[in-house]
Amino acid sequence: MNINVNNKTITTDAANLSALAQELSLPEKGVAVAIENKMVPRTLWEQTPLEEGTSVVIIKAACGG
Amino acid sequence: MIQFISHFTEQHTYLDSIRLALEGGIKWVQLRMKEAxxxxxxxxxxxxxxxxNQYGATFIIDDHVELVxxxxxxxxxxxxxxxxxxxxxxxxxxxxxxxxxANTFEDIASHYQATANYIGCGPFRFTTTKKGLSPTLGLEGYRSIMQKVKEAAIDIPVVAIGGITAEDIPGIMQTGISGIALSGxxxxxxxxxxxINRILKYE
Known part of the structure; x- marks a missing residue:
């Protein structure tokens, strides 16, 4: 499926946010994620499903420019 | 996506302001204490x-690199x-x-090059919370800046800041902006x- 990460379309099989974080190798610390403009704490990533067209904003350290 | 920036009034200290924001459900706070x-x-x-930690929120501090x-x-x-x-x-x-x-597209591009992870772009309108403001942007300013960000394929979250109230949020979110920073x-x-409840409904 296609989702939107920081205004860029990417293709992923990740069913939830936790799987996406793994796929994108998000670090353990220094990362904040919002789904449809709502910030989601890390403890809820596993139970936050991704669907076609979901809009994700990731603020993460370690790969800025 | 809302970032709350600490502020104080006669009734509330910096810490009160952050506690209120977290109690209200905001998950991203910036501790700003310019004269402390x-x-x-x-x-x-x-x-x-x-x-x-208690609220599962992201904690940013203003300015103090040495205290991170x-x-x-x-x-x-x-x-x-x-x-x-x-x-x-x-x-x-x-x-x-x-x-x-950032106040311009050029600021955003140069911060992105410098490995910034998000941008606070503003001011949206005149505000008394911050001194020494850059020119105000308004909706048109954001629209034009975010268009350039998109054309340059710069994939960095940009948060609007400066004199924003709950009612402004839907319009600003239409411009390609990723989130809103609020204080006053x-x-x-x-x-x-x-x-805060009103704001979180609008975001």
Whole structure:
């Protein structure tokens, strides 16, 4: 499926946010994620499903420019 | 996506303001205490770190690169007169979120090059919360800046800041902006918690 990460379309099989974080190798610390403009704490990533067209904003350290 | 920036009034201290924001459901806070001593900043910051852990919130501090590790902050926000982002990155390493203040597309592009992780772009309109403001942007300013960001394929979250109230949020979110930073609007409300609820509904 296609989702939107920081205004860029990417293709992923990740069913939830936790799987996406793994796929994108998000670090353990220094990362904040919002789904449809709502910030989601890390403890809820596993139970936050991704669907076609979901809009994700990731603020993460370690790969800025 | 809302970032709350600490502020104080006659009724509320910096710490009160952050506690209110977290109680209201905001998950991203920035501790900004422009005129505080390092000692004060450390003491309030330690408590903010504890509260952010409790609420599962992301904790950014303003300006104080040297206190990021001491406070175990998730990141630091650097304004126009603070340390350059590239230098802060060298000191802090890759596991820290660095945000930068921008007023133009050129600012955003240069912060992005310097490895910033998000941008606070503004001011949206004139505000009394911050001194020494850059020219105000309005909706048209954001639209034009975000168009250029898109054309340049710069994939960095841009947060609008400066004099924004709950009613402004839907319009701003239409311009391609990723989130909103708020400070004064919440504390100036008669009932800050109700105001936060209104804001979180709009976002």
């Amino acid at each position: 001593s390092e000692e004060e900043f450390l003491s309030v910051g330690t408590e903010v770190r504890r509260l952010c 590790h001491k406070l175990k902050a998730d990141g630091v926000h650097l304004g126009k007169n603070d340390m350059p982002i590239i230098e802060a990155r060298r000191i802090l390493g890759n596991n820290v979120i660095i945000g930068g203040t 609007a919440i504390l100036r409300a008669e009932n800050p918690i109700e105001e």
